[in-house]
Amino acid sequence: MTLGFQQPPDEILCWSFPTTLKGAAREWFTKLPTSSINNFEQLSNAFLRHFVGGQHPKRPSDHLLTIRQREKETLRSYVKCFTGETLEVDEADDKVKLMTFKAGLKSREFVVSLTKNPPKTIAEMLIKA
Structure with a gap:
């Protein structure tokens, strides 16, 4: 008896594919319209079109307003996040980054110190932080 290598059926490939995804790839997959993919070739092509070359959708600059330092989060952790x-x-300039960084800080004292001696660039801000 000779065992040949066979490609698993499309149904199995399509059902198992999302179990391999994390982060942005998983989010992309969950946002696919229902019944928009008919087979694994379509799924893999859609995935490659979306992610090849590091091309993933950029968020608008107002997304930075959603970044907040959590109650027990350290300043170092907030800076990293x-x-x-x-x-x-996509295309947030230093003014937007400075404003949104300060808006997300939990330490009002630090915000006041930044207001008294405002950094001119996000790099200066991060050094002060």
Whole structure:
């Protein structure tokens, strides 16, 4: 008896594919319109079109207004989170980044100190933080 390698049926491939996804890829998959994919080839092509070359949808700059320092979150952790989110935003200039960074801070004292001696760039802000 000879065992040949066979491609699993499309149904199995399509059903198992989402179990391999995390983060942005999982979010992309969950937002696919119902019944928009008929087979695994379509699914894989849609995935490649969306993600190949690092091309993923950028968020609008007002997304940064949703980044808030949590109650027990350290300033270091907030800075890391904020800078990571700025990479997801399309064309936010330093003024927008400075404003949204300050808006998300929980320490009013730090905000006041930044207002008294305002940094000119996001790099200066992050150094002060």
